[in-house]
Amino acid sequence: MIKITEKPIDIQKVVETASSLNAGAVNLFVGTVRSRANNKNVLWLEYEAYETMAIAEMKKVIEQASHRWPLLGWAVIHRIGTLKPGETSVAVAVSTPHRKDSFEACQFIMDQIKAHVPIWKKEVFEDGEEWVSARPEMVAKN
Amino acid sequence: MEQKERGYNVRAFGIAREIIGERQYFVATDGRTVGELRTLLMLKFPQLTTLRSLMVAVNNVYASDDQPLTAGDEIALIPPVSGG
Numbered sequence: 156m157i158k159i160t161e162k163p164i165d166i167q168k169v170v171e172t173a174s175s176l177n178a179g180a181v182n183l184f185v186g187t188v189r190s191r192a193n194n195k196n197v198l199w200l201e202y203e204a205y206e207t208m209a210i211a212e213m214k215k216v217i218e219q220a221s222h223r224w225p226l227l228g229w230a231v232i233h234r235i236g237t238l239k240p241g242e243t244s245v246a247v248a249v250s251t252p253h254r255k256d257s258f259e260a261c262q263f264i265m266d267q268i269k270a271h272v273p274i275w276k277k278e279v280f281e282d283g284e285e286w287v288s289a290r291p292e293m294v295a296k297n
Numbered sequence: 298m299e300q301k302e303r304g305y306n307v308r309a310f311g312i313a314r315e316i317i318g319e320r321q322y323f324v325a326t327d328g329r330t331v332g333e334l335r336t337l338l339m340l341k342f343p344q345l346t347t348l349r350s351l352m353v354a355v356n357n358v359y360a361s362d363d364q365p366l367t368a369g370d371e372i373a374l375i376p377p378v379s380g381g
Contacts, residue, residue, distance in 0.1 A: 186381050204380075205310050205373055208357040233380060245381050265381065273354070273373075274380030275311035286312040287379035291349050 156230040157213045159206050159274075164232055169246045175227035178250035182257035184265050190240035195280045202235040202244060205273040209233070216267040224260040225251055231264065233274060244276075303327055305334060305366060308373040313351065316344040317374075331355065332362030334372070349377045 156172045166185060174181050188200050213231050220226060228250040238244055247264050251257040268274075277286045304325035309317045317338075326337055331353045339345045352375040353360050359375070366372065 202380075203311055203314075205308070205354070205357075205375070208354055208373065209380075211357045269378075269381040271359075271378065272380045273310065273375050273378055275376065276379045277311070286315075286376070288377045289312045289348055289379075 156232065157210060157217065158232045159204055159209060160232060160234055161236040162234070164234055164243045164246050166243065166246055169230045169232055169248045172230040173228040173248035173250050175250045177252060178227045178257075179252055180254035180257040181228075181248055181250040182254070182261040183248045184246065184261050185243055186245035186265075188238050188240050188242050188244055192278050193280075193285075195282070197240055198279045198281065199240075200238045200244070201277040201279065202233075202238060203275045203277075204233070204235045208273050212272045213268065216264055216271070219267070220249070220260050220264050223263070224249075224256040226260060227251060229264075231268070233268070233272075235274070305368075305370065305372050307334070307338065308371070310374065311376045311379075312348065313345060313374040313376040316342050329365050330362065331360045331364045331366060331372075334366065335362065338374070345374075351376055 170181055170183055190197055217229055226249055230248045233245045247261055249257055249260045277284055302325040304323055307322050307324055314320055324337055335353055345351055354373045354375050355370050
């Protein structure tokens with residue numbers, strides 16, 4: 156499963172989809188919305204995706220991962236829309252015969268998603284909003 | 298709506314969408330490469346130059362500046378991604 160959804164993510168379903176009877180391990184990563192950023196309270200996050208390309212890029216990531224590790228099953232689901240602190244933004248699960256591969260593959264997939272997939276998030280605070288990582292950081296305050 | 302001018306429809310996302318003010322923007326140009334299109338957009342919308350990066354995707358694949366464009370290509374502006 157490789158999916159983008161506006162609905163709350165069903166983590167149990169993610170694990171079930173990734174599971175395999177030939178697997179000794181299922182590794183699950185859950186990304187969650189933090190309540191604070193830049194020392195400010197986050198009211199909510201807005202996630203946006205270029206959906207067709209995001210799915211294509213996620214498929215490429217899974218393909219790369221399956222060449223490096225013996226994946227038996229996988230599930231990647233990213234949520235878009237308005238998300239509140241505590242909610243799940245993304246879930247990745249992979250299953251492999253042995254556990255070491257499952258940890259490595261899951262981390263790789265998540266790192267690649269963050270680096271390449273055309274999805275964007277905007278943090279909304281009481282005093283403004285900011286697209287994460289969009290602009291070079293300002294010089295550190297003293 | 299008929300387009301009498303030569304050019305390309307460009308989809309914009311995230312902060313690029315906010316800077317341009319629309320989800321889709323028509324760039325009138327005889328230019329033929331990704332780089333030429335990106336330069337034109339940055340001239341038209343200078344705020345785009347303040348971004349950490351601005352990639353272009355053609356038909357759902359990241360493109361380099363020297364890639365030629367064809368009428369009918371789906372073109373999208375990809376500001377710094379922040380998924381996850």
